[in-house]
Amino acid sequence: xxxxLEIAGIGKSFGAFRALSDISLAVEEGETLGLIGPxxxxxxxxxxxxxxFLRPDSGAVRFAGAPVDRLPPEKRAALGLVRTFQKAMxxxxxxxxxxxxxxxxxRAGHGLRWLGARTxxxxxxxxxxxxxxxxxLPRGGGERxxxxxxxxxxxxxxxxxxxLEPRLLLLDEPTAGLSQAEAERLLxxxxxxxxxxxxxxxxxxxDIVFGHxxxxxxxxxxxxxxxxxxxxxxxxxxxxxAYLGSLAD
Amino acid sequence: MGYAIVQVLNxxxxxxxxxxxxxxxxxxxxxxxxxxLAHGAFYLLGSYVAVLWLASGAPWWLAFPAAFxxxxxxxxxxxxxxxxxxxxxxxxxxxxxxxxxxxxxxxxMRWGFGAQILTPELPAALRGVVxxxxxxFPLYRLFLIGVGAVLGLLLWxxxxxxxxxxxxxxxxxxxxxxxxxxxxxxxxxxxxLVLSAGLGGLSGALGAGMLAAYPGLDExxxxxxxxxxxxxxxxxxxxxxxxxxxxxxxxxxxKVWFPEFANVVAFSAMAGFLLLRPHGFVAPxxxxx
Amino acid sequence: xRRALLSRAAPMAAxxxxxxxxAALAGPFHLRFLAEILLLGTAVMSLDLLVxxxxxxxxxxxxxxxxxxxxxxxxxxHLGGNLxxxxxxxxxxxxxxAALMGxxxxxxxxxxxxxxxxxxxxxAWEVAFHWRAVTGGADGLRGLPPLxxxxxxxxxxxxxxxxxxxxxxxxxxxxxxxxxxxxGRALVGAxxxxxxxxxxxxxxxxxxxxxxxxxxxxxxxxGSLYPFLNLYVGPQSVHWSLxxxxxxxxxxxGVGSLWGAFLGSAVYLALQTYVSAYTDRWQLFxxxxxxLIVLLLPHGxxxxxxxxxxx
Numbered sequence: 063x064x065x066x067l068e069i070a071g072i073g074k075s076f077g078a079f080r081a082l083s084d085i086s087l088a089v090e091e092g093e094t095l096g097l098i099g100p101x102x103x104x105x106x107x108x109x110x111x112x113x114x115f116l117r118p119d120s121g122a123v124r125f126a127g128a129p130v131d132r133l134p135p136e137k138r139a140a141l142g143l144v145r146t147f148q149k150a151m152x153x154x155x156x157x158x159x160x161x162x163x164x165x166x167x168x169r170a171g172h173g174l175r176w177l178g179a180r181t182x183x184x185x186x187x188x189x190x191x192x193x194x195x196x197x198x199l200p201r202g203g204g205e206r207x208x209x210x211x212x213x214x215x216x217x218x219x220x221x222x223x224x225x226l227e228p229r230l231l232l233l234d235e236p237t238a239g240l241s242q243a244e245a246e247r248l249l250x251x252x253x254x255x256x257x258x259x260x261x262x263x264x265x266x267x268x269d270i271v272f273g274h275x276x277x278x279x280x281x282x283x284x285x286x287x288x289x290x291x292x293x294x295x296x297x298x299x300x301x302x303x304a305y306l307g308s309l310a311d
Numbered sequence: 312m313g314y315a316i317v318q319v320l321n322x323x324x325x326x327x328x329x330x331x332x333x334x335x336x337x338x339x340x341x342x343x344x345x346x347x348l349a350h351g352a353f354y355l356l357g358s359y360v361a362v363l364w365l366a367s368g369a370p371w372w373l374a375f376p377a378a379f380x381x382x383x384x385x386x387x388x389x390x391x392x393x394x395x396x397x398x399x400x401x402x403x404x405x406x407x408x409x410x411x412x413x414x415x416x417x418x419x420m421r422w423g424f425g426a427q428i429l430t431p432e433l434p435a436a437l438r439g440v441v442x443x444x445x446x447x448f449p450l451y452r453l454f455l456i457g458v459g460a461v462l463g464l465l466l467w468x469x470x471x472x473x474x475x476x477x478x479x480x481x482x483x484x485x486x487x488x489x490x491x492x493x494x495x496x497x498x499x500x501x502x503x504l505v506l507s508a509g510l511g512g513l514s515g516a517l518g519a520g521m522l523a524a525y526p527g528l529d530e531x532x533x534x535x536x537x538x539x540x541x542x543x544x545x546x547x548x549x550x551x552x553x554x555x556x557x558x559x560x561x562x563x564x565x566k567v568w569f570p571e572f573a574n575v576v577a578f579s580a581m582a583g584f585l586l587l588r589p590h591g592f593v594a595p596x597x598x599x600x
Numbered sequence: 601x602r603r604a605l606l607s608r609a610a611p612m613a614a615x616x617x618x619x620x621x622x623a624a625l626a627g628p629f630h631l632r633f634l635a636e637i638l639l640l641g642t643a644v645m646s647l648d649l650l651v652x653x654x655x656x657x658x659x660x661x662x663x664x665x666x667x668x669x670x671x672x673x674x675x676x677x678h679l680g681g682n683l684x685x686x687x688x689x690x691x692x693x694x695x696x697x698a699a700l701m702g703x704x705x706x707x708x709x710x711x712x713x714x715x716x717x718x719x720x721x722x723x724a725w726e727v728a729f730h731w732r733a734v735t736g737g738a739d740g741l742r743g744l745p746p747l748x749x750x751x752x753x754x755x756x757x758x759x760x761x762x763x764x765x766x767x768x769x770x771x772x773x774x775x776x777x778x779x780x781x782x783x784g785r786a787l788v789g790a791x792x793x794x795x796x797x798x799x800x801x802x803x804x805x806x807x808x809x810x811x812x813x814x815x816x817x818x819x820x821x822x823g824s825l826y827p828f829l830n831l832y833v834g835p836q837s838v839h840w841s842l843x844x845x846x847x848x849x850x851x852x853x854g855v856g857s858l859w860g861a862f863l864g865s866a867v868y869l870a871l872q873t874y875v876s877a878y879t880d881r882w883q884l885f886x887x888x889x890x891x892l893i894v895l896l897l898p899h900g901x902x903x904x905x906x907x908x909x910x911x
Contacts, residue, residue, distance in 0.1 A: 113799065139801035151796045153789055164789050167782045168801045174810060179781035186782075226801065346711065393895060402710055403657055407851055407894045410844070414887035422881065530841070534718065541715040575726045582704070582719040589707040 064127050066091045066260050067143075067230055072111055072121035074104075081107045082284045085121070089230060094261040096275035096292075098268075100304075103281040105264045106148060109232050113145045114138045126229065142229035146236060150215040152207045158218055159203035162190040165225035193221050197251055213244035220248060230260045237267060249274065272296070280304070313444030318567055320443070324452035326559030327459025328518045330552060332532055333539035334466055335510035337551045340540060342470075342483050343500050346402050348409040349389065351533025352416035353382040353508045357515025358524035359424045362431045371434035378516030379509040385416075386508020390501050398500060413529065421526045428525040437520065451520045458517060466510075467548050479503065535562075538581060544591025553592045557584065619765040623758055631757035635829055637869050638764035639822045641862035642771045644849045646818035649775055651847070652856030653784055654811050655791035659714050659843045660701060660721030664816045666838030667724055668694040668823030673741045673833045674734060681745040681828070683754060683763075690824020691817055697724065698816020702809035709794075718840055725838040740834030747828045760829060767825060768862065771818045775858050778814050787811050848890050854900025863901050 065088035074082040082104045089095050097105050110116040112123055114135040123130050125143050133141075153161050163186040167173050170189075172182035194203055197217060207215060216236060223231055233252070237245035249270065252261065265271050271278060271292075278295045280287040282304040288295055295301055332354055339345045357378035364374035389412065397405050437454055440447040470476040482489040482496045490496055515524075515532075522528060535558060543554025558581065565576040585591070622634055643665045650656040671693030672686045679685055701720055708716050728735045735741065746755030747763070754763055778784050790797045790804045797804055827833035836842065845868065853864025868886065875882040897904050 115795075115798070134803070135798040136801050136803045139799055145799055147795070147799070151793060151799070153792045153796070155792055156788070160785065164785060164797075165800050167785075172782050173786055173802055174783050174806060176778055176781045176783045176810075176814075179777065182782050222796075222800065393891075403651075403655070404894065404898070406657065406714070407847070408891065411848075411887055411891035411894055414848075415884060415891065418881060418884040418887060422884075534840075537711070538715055538719070541711055545711065572726065572730060575723055575730075578719045578723045578726070582716060582723070585708065585712060585716050585719070586704060589712055591712070 064124075065089060066126060067112070067262075068124040069108075069112065070122050070124075072108065072118045072123070074107060074111060074116065074118045080284050082111070082118070085281075085284075085286050087279060087286060087289065089260050089262060091229075092257065092260055093276045094263065094274060096271035096278040097262055097264045097281065098266075098271055098278060099281035099287075102283070104284040105281055106234055107284075108281070109145055109234055109262075109264070113143060113232065139226065142227070143232075144223050144226050144228035144230070145232040146219050146223050146234055148234045148238070150212065150219045152215050152219055152222070154206070154208035156207055157203065158199075158201055158205050158207055158210065159187070159190050159194075161207055161218055162193055162203075162221055162225055163187065165222040166190055166193075169226050189225065193225055196254065197221055198247060213240045213248075216240060217244070217248055217251065220251060224251070224255055228259055230262070231255075232262045232264075234264050235266065236263070237265060237270060245270070313446035316443055317446045317448050318563060320448055320452065320456070322560040322563035324455040324459075324521070325563055326555045327456045327463075328514060328521065329535060329539045329559050330459050330463055330555035331510065331514035331517065332536040333543070333551050333555055334463065334548075335507040335514065336536050337540045337543070337545070337548075338466075338470070338510070339504055339507045340545060341547065342479055342503050343398055344483070345394070345398055345504070346405045346409065347394075347504075347507070348406060348533060348537075349413040349416060350507070350511050350536060351529035351531075352413045352420070353386060353511030354515035354518065354532045354536075355420060355524060355529035356385060356416070357382045357512030358519040358522075358528070359420065359429070359515075360512065361516035361519045362429045362524050365431045365433070371436075374431075375513055375516045379513040382512020382515070383505045383509030386505045386511075387501070389508075390504045394504060395497075395501070413533070417526065417529055420529075424524075426526050428523050429519075430523045431519045433520055455517060455521065462510075462513075463552065471548065542581060542584060542591055544588075544593040547593040550591060550593035557581070557592075615769060619762065619769075623762055623765075626761075628757040631761040632829055633869070633873065635757070635761040635764040636826075637862065637866045638761075638768040639826050639829070640846070640849070640869070641865035642764075642768045642822035643819040644846045644853070644865050645771065645775055645858050645861035646815040646822070647846050648850055648855060648858055648861050649778060649784075649787075649815045649818075650811055651850060652858070653779055653787040653791065654808065656705065656709075656808065656811070657714055657847070658701075658705075658717040659840055659847075660717035660719075660724075661815075661819060661846050662840065662842035663721035663724040663838055664694045664697055664701075664819040665823035665826070665846075666728065666833075666835075666842070667697050668820035669826045669833045669837050670728060670735055670741070672824035673744055673827040676744050676747075676827075677741065681747045683747050683749040686747065686828070687821060687824050691820040694816045694820020694823060695813060698812045698820070699809070701816070702812030705808055705812070706805035718843075721838070721840050721843060725835060725840065728838045729835045735835070738835060740832060741827070742832050744827055744831045744833075746831070747825075755828070760825075764825060767821060771821065772858060775814075775818060779858070783807070783810055783814075848886065850900075852890060852893055852900055854897075854902030854904075857900065857902035857906070860900050860902025867901070 067089040069085060069087045072082055072085040085108060099105055107116065111118045114133060125141060130138050166186040166189040167182055170185055175182055190203065199214060199217060207218065220236060236248055240248065263271065263275060275292065277289060278292055279289040280295060280301045287304060288298050288301050336347060336350045339347050360378040360381045361374040364377050365371055393408060397408050433451060437451045439450050441450055441453065478489060478494050479499055482499055486496050539554040539558045540551055542557055543550030561577040561580050566573040569576045622631065626634065647661045650658055668690035672690035675689035676686050701717060704716055704720060705713050729737060746753055748754060754760065786802055786807050790807045794804050826837065849864035849868045850861055852867050854860030871882055871886055875885050893900060
């Protein structure tokens with residue numbers, strides 16, 4: 063069986079700056095891959111290329127066995143290739159419930175409907191209630207997104223991604239800027255969906271990455287240094303030199 | 312041959328006018344992120360001042376600084392209230408506010424200067440024609456091309472090569488940091504708006520010899536200047552030059568080749584260009600995510 | 601439950617009353633005037649779908665309205681003034697142009713969108729102005745046959761007023777359902793956070809196209825009746841200055857409220873009609889009022905009314 067996501071030879075430059083060179087990587091169905099590397103290693107750029115927000119200069123991306131290079135971001139999302147952004151990206155003026163419903167309606171294929179609004183809304187609302195209950199957010203859902211704390215916004219952001227029922231979820235530093243308790247709640251929500259969804263996780267928090275991931279990929283200056291199990295990566299000399307440095311000693 | 316050269320010069324003189332008007336607009340847009348739809352009013356004010364000045368018998372060449380000062384003064388007043396409050400507001404609110412101001416200014420000018428078409432009495436030095444390959448060409452248009460090129464160059468030097476320009480560009484990127492360096496960004500922004508308004512008035516004075524002055528010209532010029540800036544890609548200097556050339560040549564040559572449907576052809580060309588390049592000629596290198 | 605019913609029935613009853621009273625009491629001049637307010641208001645309300653929900657400020661909306669007016673007038677001149685035919689011809693033409701505009705604005709936003717819609721609108725104006733054989737050029741088209749529906753003639757001011765009122769009510773219901781439906785929410789989402797919408801799998805291009813079609817259809821329906829108020833249509837109904845006027849009306853009335861569009865068109869046309877009787881400076885009045893509203897009432901008269909009602 064072919065891997066769920068297959069990245070082959072991706073290169074991307076911004077002017078003279080080579081953000082990515084020759085990245086090849088595969089993500090298997092259902093696995094959790096940690097993507098680590100110092101700032102500027104190209105992790106977010108790689109996400110942007112995989113999800114179609116950036117066009118690579120070279121290389122190819124295959125998802126679920128089919129090439130997706132020519133698809134715009136929204137088509138890739140519709141295939142189940144879903145991402146979050148480095149900052150919580152929500153609709154601040156809309157309510158929490160409306161934020162989640164936006165995702166739920168799209169997943170149900172009702173995103174652009176005009177007629178039959180009542181049933182679309184009812185279906186979406188039911189799903190939103192489920193998600194809210196599962197999330198354990200102490201919120202009714204009527205609150206304006208802008209009035210929620212940053213941690214709650216990030217969790218809502220994640221819930222929107224999960225409402226799309228992704229096959230592969232790319233999380234870009236989901237716990238950055240969150241308190242310990244908020245980070246743990248967020249990871250609990252992710253793990254509940256873990257069995258169904260493959261996960262690629264960018265994080266700076268080493269404990270989170272090494273504690274939760276099946277495999278880890280290390281990037282440095284636009285290159286992929288090493289991919290392997292947490293133990294193997296921890297033991298790798300090049301990784302220690304480039305990234306873990308004193309942390310590992 | 313002569314005919315072609317005359318048409319190219321026609322296009323160039325129109326482009327020079329568009330460049331000067333467009334630069335006033337693009338300076339505030341790129342440096343302050345402020346959309347000023349009252350710019351056409353500054354232009355027309357400059358035209359009227361120049362027409363009156365040239366009719367008054369005072370030294371003719373002072374008409375241009377006078378138009379600059381008149382429009383700059385209007386800009387300075389409007390900058391204090393209400394423009395200043397809108398610098399940080401979304402473009403939509405800026406568009407609405409400045410459009411409303413332009414409606415008021417247009418009617419005030421109609422009140423003050425009347426509704427008829429006023430043409431300036433050009434001084435002898437700028438009247439008449441020169442012969443290029445046996446084709447007559449108005450001297451005034453050559454003057455426009457020259458002045459447009461010189462003023463454009465001066466403005467570029469000011470913004471791109473002086474410390475003042477550097478402070479300004481830094482203030483656009485991060486106002487807070489520039490303020491911690493002890494530079495008063497409020498005064499900086501006020502100066503830019505006054506400069507832009509003055510530039511509008513100056514272009515109006517220069518343009519009066521070609522387009523005359525009448526109610527409604529403010530809107531026509533504003534629209535063409537906006538198209539110039541937008542086609543150029545909003546605000547980069549080189550982009551505005553390119554935009555002025557595209558619009559100037561498109562309008563001139565569509566009149567030569569398709570006299571019946573000149574504007575349809577020119578507008579279609581511009582719209583087509585914006586369809587192919589939705590962010591204009593020189594798109595700012597923005598990273599979306 | 602009962603209160604909810606009441607709160608929905610009350611505006612409806614008020615609207616019907618607002619239509620019934622003038623129909624019974626007003627004279628021919630005022631009936632025509634009110635009909636013009638209603639038709640222009642309907643077009644402005646359709647613009648509110650784009651501006652209020654989508655943040656898409658179009659300077660080409662008059663092109664949709666005016667193209668519909670011309671198509672309806674031409675159809676009436678050649679085939680007679682049957683109401684359904686006229687409405688169909690006008691709305692159809694506006695939908696076609698709206699589809700073109702919707703495709704054109706797929707990738708543009710902000711000032712680019714403003715200029716692109718302006719250019720497209722002005723192309724339509726140039727065609728209306730120069731295609732003399734069909735549009736009558738600068739003179740426009742006169743001598744249109746009166747509207748009719750089967751055996752009834754709809755050419756009296758009262759009939760025209762009621763027709764405009766019925767259209768306004770239907771269009772308002774349609775616009776409200778659009779805003780409340782998933783597509784309306786998606787339009788708001790694409791305004792607020794276009795990147796997130798793409799990441800959620802929404803195509804902003806398709807959202808915009810649909811919004812443009814909805815707005816174009818409604819503006820077109822209003823535009824198709826417009827020539828029959830004075831049995832005349834001229835190129836100024838396509839010109840961008842009417843688009844700008846529509847934006848002024850929308851802002852005076854209140855962006856995003858839908859019903860404020862009618863308020864705005866009423867205030868503007870009243871100023872134009874009554875203030876111009878006393879002074880040549882009525883545009884100064886309009887400008888000052890417009891600027892004051894932008895400065896003081898960012899949600900327009902409708903927003904102020906809503907705030908006042910809430911106490």
